[in-house]
Amino acid sequence: MTQSVTISEVGPRDGLQSVDRVMATAAKKAWIKAEAEAGVGEIEVGSFVPSKLLPQMADTAEIVAFAKTIANLDVVALVPNLKGAERAIAEGVDKMSIPFSMSETHSINNVRKDHSAMIAEIKAIADLVAKQPEASRPHFEVGLSTAFGCTMEGPVADDQIVRLAEAAMNAGVAEVGLSDTTGYANPAQVSRLVRKVKRAIGDDKLNTLHLHNTRGLGLANVVAGLEEGITTFDASLGGLGGCPFAPGASGNIVTEDLVFMLEAMGISTGIDLDKLLKVRDIVAEALPGEPLYGFTPDAGLPLGFQKVAA
């Protein structure tokens, strides 16, 4: 099993886009800065979507510019299409990610594109990325969303996911990740699907899992992913964002609990848990009353707990 793991904080993007209120730009900056100072090395800071659709993300360009000034931080943005990718490249992101829904029904409903239109869009972005000078060329990856099942279609066949992962790689992306958008995944499925996709596209082309804790299985799914060689996990501080279709149910896996689990297992995250726990105050103050999840923040660290030496 891997000795160290990258945690990619997605709260400022995936968390905030599920919160109705718009977090003030200054608060976003304070959050990102504090979390980077706690040792988080990768943060998805926003999304280059039209601000009419997601006003919460309207300041993404300013946030990216700010995050780029922080040392030792990989700045990630979500892009929904070529237009978003052009803006992300102009702002100099380190990494761009495009969601590609494995359920065609979901894809059509969500972005009005079927699978072949999505592959064409991904190829157009990959071609644009390839044209950038090497020094400023962002890492471009595809998040295979609804990979573990869809609220409209139900289960999605493994073969379909493998085929679409191959198509994305052929379109020129650097790597793919698997996303449990709906919180449907279970550990056996995570093991099976990670193994199948890695076998098809190469062991080093699937490194990231984006998991939700909708049914409480988030960290159990992390364990299954670790055992299959996954080295990057998305997570959200305080599990921010909840779950749109299940009030009271958590959305993203909680960064604090994930860091505790990994460090307790002897897997280095490079993150200082005490500092990380204090970052919650920034979010709580900026979004009063917004529910923050996580068990470790309530329970505290075990007596005698030691983090892994970096």
Add this chain to the structure above:
Amino acid sequence: MTQSVTISEVGPRDGLQSVDRVMATAAKKAWIKAEAEAGVGEIEVGSFVPSKLLPQMADTAEIVAFAKTIANLDVVALVPNLKGAERAIAEGVDKMSIPFSMSETHSINNVRKDHSAMIAEIKAIADLVAKQPEASRPHFEVGLSTAFGCTMEGPVADDQIVRLAEAAMNAGVAEVGLSDTTGYANPAQVSRLVRKVKRAIGDDKLNTLHLHNTRGLGLANVVAGLEEGITTFDASLGGLGGCPFAPGASGNIVTEDLVFMLEAMGISTGIDLDKLLKVRDIVAEALPGEPLYGFTPDAGLPLGFQKVAA
């Protein structure tokens, strides 16, 4: 990995003993009956402790007598000592469990017995069990509590746990279980400790894990246990009981989420999830305002979800 798992519902004992209010005897009976009807095959229904110490458990004899009338149900009681074991045997329990704290400080504080006094007590009970006629002889097991760390001592050495597990087996118990009383366990530790104890006392002498979800790692620890051949998991409906030292933090792992995870993984529990979810109403009505935990009850089952064919 195992194809089927036994879930031992401990809510009527471990859950209720952490709730200040006393649940009415009739409500306990309704709960136990409904959960057995949902397919739960083992329930820890109470504890033979002095009712002065735990008034919540004062009706344990009546509850055992009632539970014994339910078909296909193994009726378990906790016994703190020889006196409790005598009462449990008189009531005809199918299985008795005694907690044996791996932290000597915790043992002395909790039951005023050091490790050698506990081993003597366990031996006295095992001798009493051996004298019973075979047809009515209960299964007697030891729960190795605070095995993953203690709130007073901090970490407990693996070697100490292995040595005390061997001592319990030598005293004549049928098997031992590992208990994460404090919610300190992590998946790597579960794997390591299960393997060490099994190696020392025999692969078939450690079958049960009692896990808490205090820091959100409960189901992740289940995955680690499954991979090491554990076949019985304790769990509490609605995670009832909370956690005494961390208000708002969950105690026992939640039966509903555990059943969902196992069935989704293709591991049969014999439990009907829809029926199980309805049992929450009985508990909620009997203990108004008591927090019930669990993610699956809020989120519901995934579209297209199918339980494992029994």
